[in-house]
Amino acid sequence: MSDQLTLHNTLTGREEIFVPLRAGECSFYTCGPTVYDFTHIGNFRSFLAADLLRRWLESPLCARTAPDRKPEAHAFGQGGYRVRHVMNITDVGHMTDDSAADGAGEDKMEAARKRLAEAKKAGTLPPGVDVDPSDPLGVADYYRAAFVEDARTLSLKVVLDADRDPALLPRATDHIRHMLALILELIERHHAYVDPAGVVYFDTQSFPDYGRLSGNTLEKIRSGAGGRVAATVQASKKHPADFMLWKHDPTHLMRWDPMRVFADAGDAERAELCRKHALKEGYPGWHIECSAMARAILDHDEIDLHSGGEDNIFPHHECEIAQSRCATGKQHFARYWFHPRFLMVNAEKMSKSKGTFFTVRDLLGKGFSPAAIRLELIKTHYRSNANFTEQGLKDSMRMVARWRAFRAKAESIASNDASDPQVEERFARALNDDLNISGALGIINAWINDTPSPTRADGAILDRFDGVLGVLACADEGAPAQSSDGPSDAEIDALLRQRAEARKAKNFAESDRIRDQLAAMNIVITDGPNGATWSRKAAL
RNA sequence: GGCCGAGUACCCAAGUGGACCAAGGGAACGGAUUGCAAAUCCGUCAUUCGCGGGUUCGAAUCCCGCCUCGGCCUCCA
Numbered sequence A: 001m002s003d004q005l006t007l008h009n010t011l012t013g014r015e016e017i018f019v020p021l022r023a024g025e026c027s028f029y030t031c032g033p034t035v036y037d038f039t040h041i042g043n044f045r046s047f048l049a050a051d052l053l054r055r056w057l058e059s060p061l062c063a064r065t066a067p068d069r070k071p072e073a074h075a076f077g078q079g080g081y082r083v084r085h086v087m088n089i090t091d092v093g094h095m096t097d098d099s100a101a102d103g104a105g106e107d108k109m110e111a112a113r114k115r116l117a118e119a120k121k122a123g124t125l126p127p128g129v130d131v132d133p134s135d136p137l138g139v140a141d142y143y144r145a146a147f148v149e150d151a152r153t154l155s156l157k158v159v160l161d162a163d164r165d166p167a168l169l170p171r172a173t174d175h176i177r178h179m180l181a182l183i184l185e186l187i188e189r190h191h192a193y194v195d196p197a198g199v200v201y202f203d204t205q206s207f208p209d210y211g212r213l214s215g216n217t218l219e220k221i222r223s224g225a226g227g228r229v230a231a232t233v234q235a236s237k238k239h240p241a242d243f244m245l246w247k248h249d250p251t252h253l254m255r256w257d258p259m260r261v262f263a264d265a266g267d268a269e270r271a272e273l274c275r276k277h278a279l280k281e282g283y284p285g286w287h288i289e290c291s292a293m294a295r296a297i298l299d300h301d302e303i304d305l306h307s308g309g310e311d312n313i314f315p316h317h318e319c320e321i322a323q324s325r326c327a328t329g330k331q332h333f334a335r336y337w338f339h340p341r342f343l344m345v346n347a348e349k350m351s352k353s354k355g356t357f358f359t360v361r362d363l364l365g366k367g368f369s370p371a372a373i374r375l376e377l378i379k380t381h382y383r384s385n386a387n388f389t390e391q392g393l394k395d396s397m398r399m400v401a402r403w404r405a406f407r408a409k410a411e412s413i414a415s416n417d418a419s420d421p422q423v424e425e426r427f428a429r430a431l432n433d434d435l436n437i438s439g440a441l442g443i444i445n446a447w448i449n450d451t452p453s454p455t456r457a458d459g460a461i462l463d464r465f466d467g468v469l470g471v472l473a474c475a476d477e478g479a480p481a482q483s484s485d486g487p488s489d490a491e492i493d494a495l496l497r498q499r500a501e502a503r504k505a506k507n508f509a510e511s512d513r514i515r516d517q518l519a520a521m522n523i524v525i526t527d528g529p530n531g532a533t534w535s536r537k538a539a540l
Numbered sequence B: 001g002g003c004c005g006a007g008u009a010c011c012c013a014a015g016u017g018g019a020c021c022a023a024g025g026g027a028a029c030g031g032a033u034u035g036c037a038a039a040u041c042c043g044u045c046a047u048u049c050g051c052g053g054g055u056u057c058g059a060a061u062c063c064c065g066c067c068u069c070g071g072c073c074u075c076c077a
Helices: A041-058 A060-064 A067-075 A108-122 A136-153 A157-161 A172-188 A218-223 A231-236 A258-264 A268-276 A288-298 A310-328 A360-365 A370-378 A390-410 A423-432 A437-449 A456-469 A489-504 A508-520
Strands: A006-009 A014-017 A025-030 A082-087 A192-194 A200-202 A244-248 A282-284 A303-307 A334-338 A343-345 A386-388 A523-528 A531-536
Touching (some): A006 A334, A041 A060, A041 A386, A041 A456, A060 A456, A082 A157, A108 A136, A136 A360, A288 A303, A288 A310, A310 A334, A370 A386, A370 A390, A390 A456, A423 A437, A508 A523
Parallel strands (some): A303 A334
């Protein structure tokens, strides 16, 4: 428990008090999805953890908790940090098999193209979708649009914000020039070199801190090289850990000519540098985009927060740090590194063959609400392996229903007196403790139990909690239309009228028959003093 | 093999040295309510924290060993 926000920082392996570089502001970069396929719930758990952190930073409750920071908190307006949060979309065609780190294996975009082409031929593309599988950018856009739709369903704020400011959701392919500029800078500063085949490598030995994030050392990496990287490739590197920044490849699916990139932008100076260093047509390595975009869009050499799945720690984020710090000369790239752990499904690693790579649309199709999906994916501490199950999803649905009922009841008592003035502070202390979400949920539920007659002020408190959790805010109508095979509202209402007649006549056999009939269609009816109401139940 | 993280009730999960003979949610069970249900409300539900040692007046919490699960060690959120 802490009066101030503490976060576990992967860089130091410790929990640290969060102090941003610029008072009241926070720059935050999240490694976003690759768009070669649908984004699954494991990806979303990681993005939602970042979203929760971002919402907490922005919450008035966050800054309000520390007594010694109250005057400063007022300077933030309503409290909370002004967060600039960027999440990238990786749409450059990288290799399925980077073991030859520089170009063996099938291109992932190529694989996606084939998959889509087959789906189109088989007529299994969703209705209304028109995608040209021969166009890699079109394929990327198709999956990007699907991602944005799912992210919106789950109220991922960075995606919602991108409606207003598209720069917050940058595509890698829109920033090739920034990547090349960074690569040139690294070459000029002797942190990168070009091999005879035109591959640009980062020189890891030029950066003594390489390995600090992951606890690796160059020695360990060298000894652990274990034959996974082809000997011919290794031969052209100065050190096995050196990684690719740019690959010359005139046959690649997505490729750019560095000189033309700068010439088209009117940057003759850099075009000349490309000639000088023999940068030729090809594509960027898979670490450089984040370094380039974070710097270009967040507009600072050092940022506050950087998040990504735990698998990104090495090598991806290690390499980002190396590139960025060598280019900027700063002590840090990001000051705090935030790494949510993997999501398991049914106590096992998610697996394609077991069919456990669920997407958000899969779950919506089963009748689960966006609010329940969001709650289920955020309710386990971000540094634990969460276990995703349908049972858990049902549990979450029940919790959402209780909150909704509380919220509805709170409308009826017009009082400005909160039933428990301390509850917000308890909630804040839990979240300040490295985002202790389970503790925070426990506090909300206990408070709801202890508050049988909530006032309007209590409703406002729940709204403030939900501003952080983003659960009730997930509008159910944000979901794609429910499967169309259910009965229409009019049909249901007609059956309910019949049942009301039967009950009036004490014909309970007929009344129960109608209730069973509706239940079979996943319609749950609730009898109350003012007649019956109904709701659609998740089909499990 | 190296480096990390985790193991708390039927399930999910908080708690990291005394206020814990362990929050909260779900399930289950008993009761109220209901024509019967659903929903709601009331109550019950871990003398115990993966296993074995140790430190301490005191341990789920610290130390040692073991077992199991997960991540990384150039695809992966």
